[in-house]
Amino acid sequence: MEQPIRIDSDYLTRHLKALLEISSPTGFTDEAVRYTASELERLGLEVKLTRRGAIRALRPGAATRPARGIVSHLDTLGAQVKALKENGRLELVSIGHWSARFAEGARVSVFSAKGTYRGSILPLKASGHTFNDEVDTQPAGWPHVELRVDALARNHNDLVQLGIDVGDIVAIDPQPEFLENGFIVSRHLDDKAGVAVMLAALECMQRLNIATPVDTYWLFTIGEEVGVGASAALVPEIASLVAIDNGTTAPGQNSQEFGVTLAMADQTGPFDYHLSKKLHQLCLEYDIPVQKDVFRYYRSDAASAVEAGHDVRTALLTFGLDASHGYERIHLHALMSVARLTIHYVSSEVQIERDAEEVSGLRGFTRQEVQEAEQVLKANEQNAP
Numbered sequence: 001m002e003q004p005i006r007i008d009s010d011y012l013t014r015h016l017k018a019l020l021e022i023s024s025p026t027g028f029t030d031e032a033v034r035y036t037a038s039e040l041e042r043l044g045l046e047v048k049l050t051r052r053g054a055i056r057a058l059r060p061g062a063a064t065r066p067a068r069g070i071v072s073h074l075d076t077l078g079a080q081v082k083a084l085k086e087n088g089r090l091e092l093v094s095i096g097h098w099s100a101r102f103a104e105g106a107r108v109s110v111f112s113a114k115g116t117y118r119g120s121i122l123p124l125k126a127s128g129h130t131f132n133d134e135v136d137t138q139p140a141g142w143p144h145v146e147l148r149v150d151a152l153a154r155n156h157n158d159l160v161q162l163g164i165d166v167g168d169i170v171a172i173d174p175q176p177e178f179l180e181n182g183f184i185v186s187r188h189l190d191d192k193a194g195v196a197v198m199l200a201a202l203e204c205m206q207r208l209n210i211a212t213p214v215d216t217y218w219l220f221t222i223g224e225e226v227g228v229g230a231s232a233a234l235v236p237e238i239a240s241l242v243a244i245d246n247g248t249t250a251p252g253q254n255s256q257e258f259g260v261t262l263a264m265a266d267q268t269g270p271f272d273y274h275l276s277k278k279l280h281q282l283c284l285e286y287d288i289p290v291q292k293d294v295f296r297y298y299r300s301d302a303a304s305a306v307e308a309g310h311d312v313r314t315a316l317l318t319f320g321l322d323a324s325h326g327y328e329r330i331h332l333h334a335l336m337s338v339a340r341l342t343i344h345y346v347s348s349e350v351q352i353e354r355d356a357e358e359v360s361g362l363r364g365f366t367r368q369e370v371q372e373a374e375q376v377l378k379a380n381e382q383n384a385p
Contacts, residue, residue: 005208005286007200007339009332013178015039016196020186023109023171025078025095029053029222032074036220039199043206045218054233055220059202061212066239066355068346069217069312070201071301072194073224073245077187077325079103079121079170081110081147084159090147092121092170096225098325100142102187107173110149114163119149121172175327182332183257189321189328193335194244195220197319201339205346216346221301229304239355240275240313242345243302244338246328247293247318255320257331259289260341263316266295268303272313274352274366279315282344288337293318311358317341 024032033053040047045057055074061067077098083091090110094100103121110117123145125131125138138144147170153159176186184193198218204210219233230241247253247261255261262280264271283290302314319334354364 005204005340005343007204007336008207009336011203012196012200012335012339013184013332015199016184016193017176017178019074019192019195020174020176020188024074024076025169025171026075026223026225027095028078028111028169028171029075033220033222036074036195036199040202040218043199043202045202050232053222054230055218056233056235057218057220059205059212059216059218061214061216063214063356065214065237065357066350066352067215067217067235067237068212069219069234069238069241070198070342070346071219071221071230071233071241071243071305072198073191073221073229073301074195075222075225076172076190076192077225078172079108079147081164081166081168081170083166084156084164085146086156088149088153088155088158090119090149090159090164092142092145092147094142095169096325099140100145101140102326103142103145103172107175108147109171109173110147110164111169111171112163113165117149117151117162117164119147121145121147183329184332185327185329187327189330190246190324191224191244193246193319193321193330197244197335197339197342200335201342204339205343210343210347212346213349219301224301224304227299227304230301231304231308234305234310234312236358238310238312240272240315241302241305241310242275242279242342243300243314243316244342245300245316245318246321246324246330248295248298248324249320249322250324253295254291254293255318256291256334257320257322257329258333258337259291260334260337261318261320262290262292263298263318264292264294266298266300266303266316268299268306271302271315273368275313275315278348278351279317279341279345282348283341286340286344288341288344313355
């Protein structure tokens with residue numbers, strides 16, 4: 001690719017802000033789907049939705065196979081009403097896996113049959129004036145918090161009159177901050193930042209009229225946080241699937257909040273050897289900062305696609321994110337880096353041509369040959385000045 005890749009950072013942050021303003025816990029994603037699909041259509045892509053709302057947007061290439069897929073998810077963490085309590089509060093269960101420690105003090109919206117109510121998630125012992133030191137010694141966990149609705153709700157019957165019922169969806173306010181130094185702090189950056197990265201990459205490709213050797217499918221799923229993800233979003237033409245999601249910057253991890261963090265494995269096992277190697281080489285070729293990491297307690301849209309029976313090569317590109325599933329923090333540098341790599345990947349030539357067919361013979365099958373360490377050392381010595 002001869003022309004330089006310039007991601008529009010204003011476009012990226014503008015759409016990230018807009019996405020964060022749209023409540024979309026798993027099971028309540030329609031408006032986020034509408035927003036994203038409308039922008040994809042504005043960018044000129046052919047957009048199709050599955051029955052429940054996963055987005056499959058096609059950007060044609062020179063050939064239809066072996067097509068490439070890029071995927072992120074629109075759904076976020078949240079909660080549901082588990083029970084209406086006699087004290088007029090609501091018992092909750094989480095949507096997705098996240099700690100009730102991060103729920104304490106959150107401002108929320110409750111979507112009931114009679115409308116939307118505002119409220120706060122509080123520990124059962126919330127007042128130091130009443131419980132003294134017990135506010136610090138009470139256990140943490142979802143059985144130890146409750147939702148206080150900002151309406152006349154003195155008892156169970158009042159809640160019923162308000163139209164609130166078991167199963168109602170609760171959306172957690174993101175409370176985003178976009179700092180001038182490039183840091184972004186908010187809930188739900190997982191994975192609305194990934195969605196914004198994909199949109200920014202597409203905007204750049206359309207603006208620069210960047211061609212691709214094969215069709216690319218831009219997928220946006222609606223159930224990743226509960227493990228469903230890309231299980232029903234793929235088409236048979238897709239041979240390689242690259243997920244864009246967060247990488248956890250924490251003790252014991254190699255992820256960083258700058259550049260690209262290339263995941264080599266998650267809890268479901270290693271990602272595809274050849275696809276991951278190619279992505280790493282593209283970073284080196286185009287001077288994109290990159291580091292590798294392995295995640296023990298992590299799964300993405302890529303895992304759900306493979307578990308659903310799709311025989312596709314998978315890889316995971318991540319932007320380093322601190323305090324995942326809590327008050328998350330990322331840096332714009334990582335988002336821009338992942339967007340650049342995504343463009344270089346989808347515009348690169350296909351290396352494994354036999355991937356065009358779902359099943360074929362040994363001819364053209366890949367190899368995983370590596371040099372012996374001694375041979376590498378000798379080669380380096382011979383090339384040394």
